[in-house]
């Protein structure tokens with residue numbers, strides 16, 4: 001059971017940067033400066049020369065539109081860096097000189113001092129995933145890497161009172177993974193991680209259109225569809241027209257979709273998220289579950305922005321669901337708070353003294 005507020009807080013305070021390398025976005029917090037990088041985890045490479053053509057937002061816009069000699073690579077998948085070299089090149093590029101001057105100045109000031117980085121890792125990461133994260137950071141000049149469970153840094157980033165004896169529940173729904181935890185007294189009481197996130201929910205909507213309406217929807221259109229159909233003020237009967245390519249003829253065609261259709265499509269991947277939530281609750285003592293019934297669940301991660309997701313989780317669990325402020329950056333901001341020393345260590349007096 002990982003400790004939230006443990007002696008490693010001292011080690012974290014010695015870190016210069018806090019990093020969250022996600023399947024969708026890479027975020028870097030620099031001590032003393034705040035969030036300096038929040039870019040898509042994407043790199044475009046010329047396969048003939050191996051040269052990097054674009055990274056981040058510019059590379060992401062190229063996806064699906066490139067000629068044969070350009071490959072759009074995503075070096076992070078399923079909560080782990082799957083291509084260390086590409087991740088290093090991408091990060092070096094998105095960081096530019098944001099880190100360089102300061103990182104170099106610090107190494108001069110400290111002589112041979114060890115440059116430390118803090119990285120948040122998805123709950124239950126395999127050793128190979130941890131190794132890949134460490135190697136990625138070594139390639140950027142770090143000489144020591146401290147790892148923190150994403151659920152813990154996200155809870156801190158949401159401002160949840162994790163060190164108190166009452167239970168708090170957090171659901172971090174990212175692009176490829178959803179992590180769920182109940183925390184109390186600075187520790188994770190129970191947690192689960194499922195390989196389902198916003199991307200799987202989007203894919204379910206695209207698949208619904210393909211199988212029910214024989215329409216291929218461009219992936220960029222899914223977000224607009226969510227906003228129109230599941231946003232504030234929409235009802236089950238609200239409709240919108242979506243354009244795509246007819247599966248058989250290949251020609252452009254429109255279909256009319258209802259909010260209820262989109263929600264039905266989202267429900268299938270969400271079943272695993274709800275199962276993970278109920279499994280975590282089952283592992284908790286009744287007193288903790290009673291706390292949660294009052295306080296509710298904090299929803300974080302980029303997919304918390306998805307209109308209607310909070311309502312669907314509320315309906316499925318019968319518990320209040322609150323969306324964290326700036327939910328997509330909570331993990332890196334929580335880690336940032338730790339490296340800045342803004343997180344108080346837990347102080348428990350030994351019994352009988």
Ligand SMILES: Nc1ncnc2c1ncn2[C@@H]1O[C@H](COP(=O)(O)OP(=O)(O)OP(=O)(O)O)[C@@H](O)[C@H]1O
Pocket residue numbers: 021022023024025026078079173174175176177178197198199202223226301302303304305306307328
């Ligand atoms: N406004 C929005 N509406 C709908 N979905 C959104 C919105 N903003 C972000 N998302 C979704 O959030 C996901 C990205 O979330 P986040 O940035 O937390 O991912 P990540 O940390 O890189 O991923 P992971 O934790 O799985 O490695 C994507 O699936 C994206 O489609």
